[in-house]
């Protein structure tokens with residue numbers, strides 16, 4: 001069997017490795033020219049996904065991923081701050097769980113290693129399911145035939161659109177602007193103290209929130225390793241942006257993030273101002289348009305192509321990894337239709353829960369746009385809860 005994979009993102013690359021482990025041939029079509037063409041920041045890979053990686057990718061590759069990232073020791077606490085930068089609540093986090101925190105660029109670069117079946121710079125325009133195979137339509141190149149096609153082509157998936165007859169994603173009405181600030185002797189002084197124990201979230205006025213996280217992997221000789229940085233993001237409702245952030249340059253996005261956060265702690269604003277300007281990007285948040293079964297043929301979907309989710313749950317990449325390893329296992333030793341039926345049923349049984357994890361933080365951000373509620377939450381409720389959490 002030969003499996004075609006559209007997209008050499010996190011899910012598509014994991015799938016190519018996992019298929020190889022089962023002795024199944026694959027070809028990956030990726031529109032980016034190389035794995036280095038990756039923007040993005042530190043991602044949190046949860047325990048289900050690290051277990052899937054152990055099953056799906058070679059041990060040496062998992063070792064390289066760990067060398068470029070950090071584990072549970074970097075996520076002992078989740079802090080909630082007010083916009084003045086004061087910690088209001090410290091929540092204990094992972095205790096001994098096997099998690100991995102790694103930048104998107106090293107994650108993709110390492111996963112792309114040893115995979116000579118990736119055709120970089122090869123956008124897919126569409127496909128035809130012929131019943132006994134799938135003809136893949138490549139841009140400016142001849143069509144190619146595979147036995148099964150997997151759309152791992154992310155939130156604006158063409159494969160999903162063709163397979164489902166509609167878009168796979170709907171906008172959540174919130175957009176994040178995110179950036180990376182290198183940690184230097186100067187910038188490190190502005191980092192809120194709680195962040196050394198793990199990431200945090202800032203509750204600001206008008207329903208504007210900010211996610212902050214330090215990424216300080218240990219020294220590594222791996223060529224994909226990154227120097228330490230702080231990730232910041234400012235999330236606001238689409239209507240709160242002065243103009244469509246997707247049309248703004250990175251420098252304009254930094255200015256927009258600063259415009260959305262007047263009166264915030266000077267140190268937080270200095271951190272945004274000190275970001276590597278080219279690292280700044282806007283990310284609309286998405287939900288699945290519908291997570292419902294589709295007729296099974298020889299084409300299927302994984303990751304953001306079928307279950308996009310806002311980063312507030314921190315589970316999108318992890319779920320894509322889990323999908324990929326399940327799908328490879330289902331394809332091993334079964335005819336395509338039976339394998340894809342099995343995969344679809346299983347994936348739909350857990351993907352909705354992962355999407356739901358992203359909802360409460362967004363709902364709270366909306367509610368706390370009310371200034372009275374926000375003051376009550378940050379001045380009364382959270383400090384009391386903090387005392388209760390701190391009590392042994």
Ligand SMILES: Cc1cc2nc3c(=O)[nH]c(=O)nc-3n(C[C@H](O)[C@H](O)[C@H](O)COP(=O)(O)OP(=O)(O)OC[C@H]3O[C@@H](n4cnc5c(N)ncnc54)[C@H](O)[C@@H]3O)c2cc1C
Pocket residue numbers: 006007008009010011012029030031032042043044045046122123124125152153154155156157158176178233283302303304305309311314315316317318319320
């Ligand atoms: C700011 C931010 C923070 C996040 N933080 C986390 C986190 O901490 N933890 C977590 O688990 N998730 C996180 N996520 C979500 C995570 O990034 C996604 O869920 C994950 O990347 C999905 O993987 P994927 O393989 O499905 O898609 P992608 O990684 O998006 O890969 C899709 C690939 O398909 C390619 N492609 C698209 N169309 C075509 C085409 N027509 N032809 C060929 N190639 C094509 C693209 O170039 C891309 O390489 C975050 C997302 C954002 C925006």
